[in-house]
Amino acid sequence: xSTSENTPPMTDRDDSxxxxxxxxxxxxxxxxxxxxxxxxxxxxxxxxxxxxxxxxSGTRVARLLHLRAQFMDALLGALWDSRxxxxxxxxxVAVGGYGxxxxxxxxxxxxxxxxGEDSERCHEQLEQFLTQLWDLGLNVGHSVRTVSECCSxxxxxxxxxxxxxxxxxxxxxxxxxxxxxxxxxxxxxxxSADFFRAKLQEQRARHAKFADTEYNLxxxxxSSPGGLRDLQIIAWIAERxxxxxxxxxxxxxxxxxxxxxxxxxxxxDFMWQVRYALHLNAGREEDRxxxxxxxxxxxxxxxxxxxxxAVEQFMQTYYRxxxxxxxxxxxxxxxFDQAILRADTVDDVRILNERFQVxxxxxxxxxxxxxxxxxxxxxxxxxxxxxxxxxxxxxxxxIRLIREHRHLINSTFRADxxxxxxxxxxxxxxxxxxxxxxxxxxxxxxxxxxxxxxxxVGQMQHDLFHTxxxxxxxxxxxxxxRRFQKPEFDERFPVSSRVARRLPKIELLYIAGLYHDIxxxxxxxHSELGAVDAERFCxxxxxxxxxxxxxxxxxxxxxxxxxxxxxxxxxxPDVIQQFAHHVGDLDxxxxxxxxxxxxxxxxxxxxxxxxxxxxxxxxxxxxxxALRRGLExxxxxxxxxxxxxxxxxxxxxxxxxxxEELEDLWREQGEDYFLREKPEDxxxxxxxxxxxxxxxxxxxxxxxxSDSSVANTTQIFIHARSHAQLxxxxxxxxxxxxxxxxxARIYNARDGMSLDTFYxxxxxxxxxxxxxxxxxxxxxxxxxxxxxxxxxxxxxxxxTPRQIKSFLVPTETSMSIDEIMNVSVLEVSSRDxxxxxxxxGRIFVDYNVDLQAAKIxxxxxxVEDVFFITxxxxxxxxxPVLCETIQRAIREQxxxxxxxx
Numbered sequence: 001x002s003t004s005e006n007t008p009p010m011t012d013r014d015d016s017x018x019x020x021x022x023x024x025x026x027x028x029x030x031x032x033x034x035x036x037x038x039x040x041x042x043x044x045x046x047x048x049x050x051x052x053x054x055x056x057s058g059t060r061v062a063r064l065l066h067l068r069a070q071f072m073d074a075l076l077g078a079l080w081d082s083r084x085x086x087x088x089x090x091x092x093v094a095v096g097g098y099g100x101x102x103x104x105x106x107x108x109x110x111x112x113x114x115x116g117e118d119s120e121r122c123h124e125q126l127e128q129f130l131t132q133l134w135d136l137g138l139n140v141g142h143s144v145r146t147v148s149e150c151c152s153x154x155x156x157x158x159x160x161x162x163x164x165x166x167x168x169x170x171x172x173x174x175x176x177x178x179x180x181x182x183x184x185x186x187x188x189x190x191x192s193a194d195f196f197r198a199k200l201q202e203q204r205a206r207h208a209k210f211a212d213t214e215y216n217l218x219x220x221x222x223s224s225p226g227g228l229r230d231l232q233i234i235a236w237i238a239e240r241x242x243x244x245x246x247x248x249x250x251x252x253x254x255x256x257x258x259x260x261x262x263x264x265x266x267x268x269d270f271m272w273q274v275r276y277a278l279h280l281n282a283g284r285e286e287d288r289x290x291x292x293x294x295x296x297x298x299x300x301x302x303x304x305x306x307x308x309x310a311v312e313q314f315m316q317t318y319y320r321x322x323x324x325x326x327x328x329x330x331x332x333x334x335x336f337d338q339a340i341l342r343a344d345t346v347d348d349v350r351i352l353n354e355r356f357q358v359x360x361x362x363x364x365x366x367x368x369x370x371x372x373x374x375x376x377x378x379x380x381x382x383x384x385x386x387x388x389x390x391x392x393x394x395x396x397x398x399i400r401l402i403r404e405h406r407h408l409i410n411s412t413f414r415a416d417x418x419x420x421x422x423x424x425x426x427x428x429x430x431x432x433x434x435x436x437x438x439x440x441x442x443x444x445x446x447x448x449x450x451x452x453x454x455x456x457v458g459q460m461q462h463d464l465f466h467t468x469x470x471x472x473x474x475x476x477x478x479x480x481x482r483r484f485q486k487p488e489f490d491e492r493f494p495v496s497s498r499v500a501r502r503l504p505k506i507e508l509l510y511i512a513g514l515y516h517d518i519x520x521x522x523x524x525x526h527s528e529l530g531a532v533d534a535e536r537f538c539x540x541x542x543x544x545x546x547x548x549x550x551x552x553x554x555x556x557x558x559x560x561x562x563x564x565x566x567x568x569x570x571x572x573p574d575v576i577q578q579f580a581h582h583v584g585d586l587d588x589x590x591x592x593x594x595x596x597x598x599x600x601x602x603x604x605x606x607x608x609x610x611x612x613x614x615x616x617x618x619x620x621x622x623x624x625x626a627l628r629r630g631l632e633x634x635x636x637x638x639x640x641x642x643x644x645x646x647x648x649x650x651x652x653x654x655x656x657x658x659x660e661e662l663e664d665l666w667r668e669q670g671e672d673y674f675l676r677e678k679p680e681d682x683x684x685x686x687x688x689x690x691x692x693x694x695x696x697x698x699x700x701x702x703x704x705x706s707d708s709s710v711a712n713t714t715q716i717f718i719h720a721r722s723h724a725q726l727x728x729x730x731x732x733x734x735x736x737x738x739x740x741x742x743x744a745r746i747y748n749a750r751d752g753m754s755l756d757t758f759y760x761x762x763x764x765x766x767x768x769x770x771x772x773x774x775x776x777x778x779x780x781x782x783x784x785x786x787x788x789x790x791x792x793x794x795x796x797x798x799x800t801p802r803q804i805k806s807f808l809v810p811t812e813t814s815m816s817i818d819e820i821m822n823v824s825v826l827e828v829s830s831r832d833x834x835x836x837x838x839x840x841g842r843i844f845v846d847y848n849v850d851l852q853a854a855k856i857x858x859x860x861x862x863v864e865d866v867f868f869i870t871x872x873x874x875x876x877x878x879x880p881v882l883c884e885t886i887q888r889a890i891r892e893q894x895x896x897x898x899x900x901x
Contacts, residue, residue: 021050022071024078031082040075040136047071048105052280061272069094069103073170076111079132080171083125090115090122091172096141099166100246102272105279106286109133110141112167114150114176139285147176151183154190158198161190162236192241196340200333203233211605214322215460215472218294221275222287226322228271230329231264237336255335257400260328267325274318289318307523312460319458319469327399327442334362334396352384362395371405375413378402378445379422382436386429394439402443409448420541423449427507434479441471452518452533459521467604470520476602477595478513481506484594495617496597499590508547511537512554512595531555554591557582561596565615566857567827567866570622571676573635574820579619580626589627593620609765610712611742641671647679652686665690668751672852676745677757681715685755689719695753696721698786702779704770712767713742713759716778720786722754727851728841730758733785735834737778738763744854811894813887817876818868823852824876824883826867830894836863843889847882848872 022043030039051064073094080092096110097103113126126144133140145153154161164184169177186192207225210216214226222228231247238244238255247264250256256264274297278286281296289297298314308316342360350358355377357364363385370377381398385391394402413419426436440446447454456470468476483489484500503509511534519529534555538548560582568575583589596616601608626634649662665686666674674682684701692699698720705715716734720726727746734741743759762768768775811830818825828840837856844851844867853868870876877883 017067017070017074018050021047021067022074024074027075027078028081031078036079036082036132037135040079040132043075044136044138051105055276055280061269061276064276065102065104065272068105069098069101072098072103072109076109076133077171079129083129085125086121088116088122089172090126091174091176092170093172093177094168094170095163096166099163099168101168104272104275104285106139106282106284107279108139108141108285110163111143111170112150112163113142113144114172114180115144115146116173116176147179147183150180151189154184158190158195158202161195162199165236165239186240190240192237193340195240196237196336199233199237203230203329203333213468213472214326215319215458215469217460217467218288218290219318219322220287221271221278221289224322226324226326226329228268228275230325231268231271234264234329234332237333237340241336241340255332255339260331260400263324264328267321267328270318270321271325289315308459308521312521315460316458316469319460323442323458330442331396331399334393338396356381356384358388358391359395361390361392363391363393363398364395365398365401368401371401371408375405375408376416376419376422378405378409378413379419379426379449382440382445383422383425383429386426386431386433386436389431391432393435394443399443402445406444406448409445414449414540417542419449424507424541427510433510434475434482437475437478441475450514450537453514455522456518456520461520468602470517473602474514474517477516477598478510478602480598480601481509481513481594484598493597495620496594499620500594503590503594504587505547508543508551509554509591509594512551512558512591513598515551515555516558516595516599527556527558550588550591553588554595557592558595558599561592561616561619562600565619566612567855567864569676569821569853569855569868570615570619572821573622573637573640576619576622576626577631577634578820580623581631583623583627586624586627589620589623606765609761610767611759611761614712637671637675641674644674644677644679644682648674648682648686651679651683655683655687657686657690661690662686668749668753669755670747670749673747673755676853681717681757685717685719688717692719698783700779700783700786702775704768704775713761714739714768714775714778716758716760716782718754718756718758718782718786720754720756722748722752724845725842726754726756726786728838728845729786730756730782731837731841732835733782734758734760735763735838737781739768739778740765741837741854741856743856744851746851746853748850811891813890815877815883815887817878821852821868822876823868823870826869826887828863828865828867828890828894830863832863836894837865839893840865840867840890843886843893844869846889847886849877849886850874 027039027043030036047068051068054067055061055064076092091114093099093112093114094110095112097107098110103109115122130140130142150160150164154164161184164180167177167181182188184190186195190198206223206229210220210224212225214224216224220227235244235247235250238247238250244250247268250261250264274289275287277297277300278289278293281293281300286293294315295311298310301314301317303310303313306313338360347359348361351366352358352363355366355370355374357366363381365371365377365381381394381402385394426433426440429436437446440449441453441457444454447457453471453474456474459470461470467473481500484493484496485506490497500506500509515530515534515537517526517530518533519526519531522529531552535548535552538551543551561579564570564575564579568579570576583592593616597608597613600612629635645666649657649659652662653659677685684703688699688701698718701715701717701719703715705713718726718730723729727744731741739760740763741758741760743757745757747755749755760768768778811828813829814827816825817823830836837854841851843849848871849869850872851867851869855866857864857866877886
């Protein structure tokens with residue numbers, strides 16, 4: 001791998017300190033005149049301007065980091081020299097990144113003042129020295145310690161020990177620091193084996209904070225997997241055990257090949273460039289590639305929008321470097337493990353066949369020419385690794401052989417029936433299948449075998465909805481498919497687990513998972529593009545016509561079930577019947593349901609919640625019943641309504657109501673109410689309405705439910721006088737309560753009353769805790785708000801989150817007529833922001849539109865809301881001019897608001 005051709009060119013300079021960067025003599029003279037603060041600030045600004053200009057002109061970043069450290073040495077040295085140390089001069093020592101000579105524009109300047117044993121007389125001078133640094137505005141991290149204190153703290157804290165390994169004496173006696181180095185050496189504390197274990201644990205904990213992936217939406221160039229800290233871990237271990245003082249000094253040979261060393265240093269230079277640019281653009285220490293910075297750096301690197309956005313091209317370059325550095329980190333850590341921890345142990349070696357063996361849990365090739373003489377072994381190794389649970393991974397020497405020979409996976413290799421059979425066997429692996437696919441991706445095998453997959457490696461999607469790159473998301477989806485078959489996930493995915501285990505050919509699900517998003521980034525409908533690739537794969541790998549058709553259909557329809565469950569009224573039997581016709585048979589339904597649940601979970605860890613799960617279960621169950629009943633035997637709506645009324649009547653008769661009383665209470669309700677609401681909810685509403693005698697005051701009911709149809713949402717039922725602003729006001733008040741609406745059902749009765757049901761979750765997507773105080777507060781708040789003047793516009797005071805502000809999402813609308821429900825369907829896609837539903841509700845009022853129901857869906861920074869609306873006569877909107885006027889008003893209102901939040 002090499003840096004992008006759009007990366008700023010690198011030119012080397014000599015190592016001397018340019019006079020235009022800093023003049024130590026002039027600065028020393030300024031100190032003598034008492035102009036230290038003024039001249040010092042001027043020197044800092046001049047140095048920053050010089051270095052930044054050099055960066056923009058293409059000077060190699062390593063040179064700039066070294067120059068900044070040199071400049072800081074000279075500045076601090078001059079200030080140090082101006083003090084009278086009276087014969088007890090301590091040592092001024094650079095530590096950490098500054099100690100390595102790698103000082104980014106706004107990195108902390110970490111120093112250690114190392115005291116001798118007779119140090120009482122220099123405390124005043126030290127205070128004055130440090131005060132000068134702070135007065136100059138330097139970000140100084142300092143510690144003042146004796147040699148003994150350094151050693152004592154290093155023994156207890158490996159972080160302090162690590163800092164002491166990266167030191168450079170700027171002023172003062174070198175002997176003090178030499179004493180520290182001797183007393184903190186592996187012979188006296190933290191032997192290299194203990195140091196290695198501690199650093200490895202530190203790395204694992206750090207990686208866990210970033211979900212163990214290089215592919216974070218806003219990665220940290222320093223701390224994320226594949227970032228600069230991974231390289232420093234390698235350097236620290238190499239220094240502690242082998243005495244290597246830098247990555248440049250690591251010999252090629254036992255642990256590192258020339259190509260790996262070159263990749264390591266080029267990758268570090270790329271990460272340094274990114275980090276330098278981040279500091280430069282942010283004007284402060286900033287190591288996170290936030291969305292705004294990603295766009296700025298893409299422009300700086302010269303990327304331009306085309307088939308892919310410029311920012312997506314830049315981030316694909318970043319992710320591919322992070323992946324490469326992560327692979328090198330893994331390889332070297334495994335090498336160090338063998339050299340440090342297993343040096344004195346007898347290897348546990350087991351022969352698998354004439355080509356492979358397992359050594360200490362790692363599979364290895366038995367000879368160096370294996371892949372060149374038998375290219376098919378490039379897949380066979382993963383076939384073997386998937387047959388046994390005890391194989392940890394691929395051994396380091398064999399990883400290198402795979403990388404050296406992966407170019408042999410070409411069109412001839414892919415056409416070989418034996419290799420095609422091997423790949424299908426990998427997909428049927430009883431053990432570690434997801435891990436195998438991740439390793440194949442990391443080593444370049446999967447991208448070479450499936451070139452269409454190689455194109456999506458490192459490809460980001462610039463939004464908040466997709467947490468991972470396309471390739472990482474794909475492997476996450478397959479991992480969830482595997483989890484559905486493991487008993488430990490039964491409680492979390494009870495339905496998906498049962499369905500997945502009865503799929504007749506699980507590998508067909510994995511193939512659909514591999515291809516469902518493979519068409520992204522090419523323009524056009526990725527589902528259709530992916531279906532073409534999937535069909536070719538199936539035909540080339542010998543799948544029969546039925547299995548090929550199933551995989552192709554799954555790829556084409558992988559978004560359909562989610563869309564129907566979240567955008568259609570699935571309480572309507574006609575919607576279920578229509579979806580059942582589209583699916584066609586039970587096998588397709590089972591495969592599609594499993595793929596859909598895995599896809600949602602593999603897209604974003606926060607996306608899956610009980611509400612989405614309940615919608616899918618409800619759609620799955622209803623469709624399964626329709627298919628078992630036979631598509632030629634649809635449910636009669638009138639029968640459905642009568643059955644609902646009868647069940648609700650039975651419940652209420654048990655509570656003392658007569659049939660005559662119920663007929664009177666229900667006389668004004670339309671059929672939709674009994675079609676879409678559950679009998680137990682109708683009974684709950686009816687009993688409360690009958691006991692509510694203040695008809696001019698709103699009735700608010702609230703309860704949590706674990707019922708599968710509402711799944712851990714909180715139901716809020718409002719019975720109030722119909723008012724044009726009612727929906728808008730309720731939405732605004734719910735937002736003030738930090739609640740998000742996921743479903744709304746609006747029923748306007750013939751007696752002028754409105755029966756509205758809202759299903760809500762906390763604004764972060766979590767369920768509201770079952771605690772009476774919280775529920776009572778919501779109920780009391782809504783009751784007070786709705787009893788006041790509804791014509792008064794509510795004031796939504798919540799702020800738009802930073803990440804959402806980073807995206808400009810122009811509002812898009814569409815309107816159609818749903819013949820089944822006899823309503824107009826308005827779809828609105830826009831950037832999420834406070835007050836959105838309230839604003840749309842007010843536009844409905846302005847144009848005399850009645851809202852019948854709403855389906856609310858938040859996808860990262862976007863909302864995709866569906867509103868079922870009619871005119872005042874409960875008929876669909878048919879005037880095209882009116883329809884376009886309403887949509888234009890929504891677009892203008894929301895896009896104007898976007899600039900204000």
